[in-house]
Amino acid sequence: MTTATLLVSCPDQKGLVAKVADWLYSHNGNIIHADQHTDASAGLFLMRVEWQLAGFNLERQEIAASFQPLAAAIDAKWQLHFSDRVRRVAIFVTKQDHCLYDLILRHKSGEINSQIPLVIGNHPNLEAIAHNFGINFHHVPITAETKATQEKLQLDLLHQYQIDLVVLAKYMQVLSPQFLAAFPQVINIHHSFLPAFPGAKPYHRAYQRGVKIIGATAHYVTEDLDEGPIIEQDVIRVSHRDAVADLIRKGKDLERIVLARAVRLHLENRVLIYGQTAKSKLGLRTVVFD
Amino acid sequence: MTTATLLVSCPDQKGLVAKVADWLYSHNGNIIHADQHTDASAGLFLMRVEWQLAGFNLERQEIAASFQPLAAAIDAKWQLHFSDRVRRVAIFVTKQDHCLYDLILRHKSGEINSQIPLVIGNHPNLEAIAHNFGINFHHVPITAETKATQEKLQLDLLHQYQIDLVVLAKYMQVLSPQFLAAFPQVINIHHSFLPAFPGAKPYHRAYQRGVKIIGATAHYVTEDLDEGPIIEQDVIRVSHRDAVADLIRKGKDLERIVLARAVRLHLENRVLIYGQTAKSKLGLRTVVFD
């Protein structure tokens, strides 16, 4: 079943659900999933609606033009996605393989609807894994001195492979503001329950602090390290019996699962970022229409 | 802010969101919360929509009549609720006080929007607690022989106190089909993760089975014991170190929280029961619009 999905955000006002639903119904749209949220503190209305293309009486290339006047009238930002336009994902790695394997295997089993044509490693260690699953691997080593040049090389690869989304799967490098300006669609997995333990070595610091629960956080990457909008988090109990190595082992399961959920939600167009309007003191945050 | 809430279920068909949203918008309704769900296996569309009465251009006594033609056209079952029509709750108890205290204190703190004018106990033990919070207590002992008579007495009390909802807060009696036919709005807390350990002494049986997690289940009461539609469940880890007494202690926190969540969801009109249509093999189940 091929579907179209609209993600809409606009200033809150009366009649928004009616207007969007009417537009769909007037074109004989069969809604599969609709959800909406009003954030009173931000004065924003956010909506996701997904409908079948079969039976819809607009051609897919006509849909955007048909929706545009309504979007303008309600002052909306919006995205339109088609389920058969499979997104192309590049995975950035360093040496740890558990998140890379996890994403590849979920892709292989059909759990993640995407293509994965490209893996980029700043170390060459995981090349064999990529090749084993028929994925191209590029080794792009990075040092402080070569960062600008090598990020340019990464961006060229993303362009060449027509990549839609970059997933940092335990990629132990910080992306520069220049990289993010050129390619903003990046999801990262951080191995702590943010905002606890941002930065380096969170498991070691969790151990030293003596917490009883550890976590992992998947978020969009922004210029502010570990401050990007959170998509998904999960946690697991630990005790005094768990040494740092146990926290790392337990955390790996969290990292795998939390990152995979976030990637899946993004690829199903279920995540909307908002915040930091004139009316609010909110940070950048997400609505997850799950 | 006074609101009206519609709960609607009807056979799935195109245009349902548009029709309901249009009706609201045509009367200048400002939607506070809208959520809908389509159960493909049952062929059903289920919807909850809540809007402000202030600014709505129908008087509250006109609303049902205005919605009726639309409801008929889409073959809908529906309920209309007003947030300032506070529901009246009776709590049935035996000897354990933790759920009774919990509900009373949440009511007192404003967390549960209701009146609690009546507690009925088949034992007199908890009378002082009810009186302490200004609630009438009726002792209605029940034996196998007196059950029919005493349930009639209970029903008379429910009528006399104009009760909308009965909450079984560790009430150690089974309600008869006759009682439920006369008063069907009953929520129970069962001290296991149903369908595991239905019936008596679930903690003892959980211990004997050696499970590593225990749970609690809040559900609407039906004639089939412990088979009613589930509203909410939660669980907690246990280990070999936990004796039956520990399971009981840990379970009490689950019982309190799960029952309170279910009562709150019901009183906010967030729960719709469905299932067992001609098209489906589903049991009775719930949509929880939270």
Added chain:
Amino acid sequence: MTTATLLVSCPDQKGLVAKVADWLYSHNGNIIHADQHTDASAGLFLMRVEWQLAGFNLERQEIAASFQPLAAAIDAKWQLHFSDRVRRVAIFVTKQDHCLYDLILRHKSGEINSQIPLVIGNHPNLEAIAHNFGINFHHVPITAETKATQEKLQLDLLHQYQIDLVVLAKYMQVLSPQFLAAFPQVINIHHSFLPAFPGAKPYHRAYQRGVKIIGATAHYVTEDLDEGPIIEQDVIRVSHRDAVADLIRKGKDLERIVLARAVRLHLENRVLIYGQTAKSKLGLRTVVFD
């Protein structure tokens, strides 16, 4: 069943379990519970052992003297507790009543083995609750100017009521280093998943940050605000649908449960604080022998 409990910590070395177990066995001790932990990073051995007094061939007043030579030989810090020496707890409150009620009701049901003779409030709001359960209430208002004097008054009350443990049950004041030096046994509940959101208004900040999980933390109070050794933590999922008021409501259940577990573990002598030895970079942390 009356029991004695030893809590022992000492530098790790061979034969520690044998020595302690031998001492007990030589006096005909019947062990009910024994647990031990070696923290390799700190070079420390920590042990809890609980045994029946019935049948033990030392009088209770002889036990400490009998154990002392062994403790000296292994360079141990140790505590000896008797289960029938019921600890006396004072609860400090401000205006919120949910943790106060929770502790009182758990005490009443026998879940927390203690006496609660005293509640101190810096506001008078909760006096009626204390009185209702036969507990003395003292109103000790505190301002920046009066803090030193009023804390002295609090310490006098703790002395007068022979208090063993102070529980801060949503007490919205910081205890001074002078207070803690005079009375160090204090447990606090912080309404976040520490070290995330230390300090004021954690639920507001959790909302602004857009986290998907919130938590609560019970810890011993030290001079470093919200940095004391953690006894227990727990979490609950939240979503974009949850406004700050929902986080506060959901968090109240966490606060109740996490604080009650910590108080219970402390009163059962299951918590040992350690860390910050010469060998380690550890913060102060706990072993919880549960």
Added chain:
Amino acid sequence: MTTATLLVSCPDQKGLVAKVADWLYSHNGNIIHADQHTDASAGLFLMRVEWQLAGFNLERQEIAASFQPLAAAIDAKWQLHFSDRVRRVAIFVTKQDHCLYDLILRHKSGEINSQIPLVIGNHPNLEAIAHNFGINFHHVPITAETKATQEKLQLDLLHQYQIDLVVLAKYMQVLSPQFLAAFPQVINIHHSFLPAFPGAKPYHRAYQRGVKIIGATAHYVTEDLDEGPIIEQDVIRVSHRDAVADLIRKGKDLERIVLARAVRLHLENRVLIYGQTAKSKLGLRTVVFD
């Protein structure tokens, strides 16, 4: 660091910890981990103790003979394991690959200390995966008619490959009592929160029942289907939005993690089975010394 581990169970009596610890100390044993549990309802004492072989003044082949008199004196059942005697695991599969991949990858990353020389499938589908990681694959199809013969073939393979443990990784066949009598060390993953939904199609039945939480259970296999002693369980929340396909997808993560934890605990000799003594009505259950 090479270690020895003793798992001991015997009738509860005074001095057991002292006797075992003394025996170890008398041979200069350095304890790494010790834990014990008394099940009062079964009248049983259960213990795990692990110590370094370096410095121990018995040769490894002398240890059993040295411990035997003590074991006889306390009427103990016991096992002795050495950490450098790596166990050999066979994985039984059908068509689903997620648990197979998971176990292989955890083995590869060092998280599971074992050898995996053999995969047996009743269908040939997963042969390529086994070969890809250098593991032998045997296709042993089974029908009702051929079951006895084919199980004999399986047992021959287990013998030939010197297998210590069989893991049923979504193996969709029931092992016969004859098989289990010949090879009793078998761990299975069941895709429900047992004892809820034993038998076939638990996710479909969970959906029909409308539960709000699903789970997975790893257990030792006994003649009574899905009744064997539970090693580990875990759960995840679901809602009305989750169709059966979503339950299956969410459940796969549970299955992977719960099975891996159970296998790891078994291979680290942390699991003791007990129950069904003359004194108790317990089912077979486990102590997990984690």
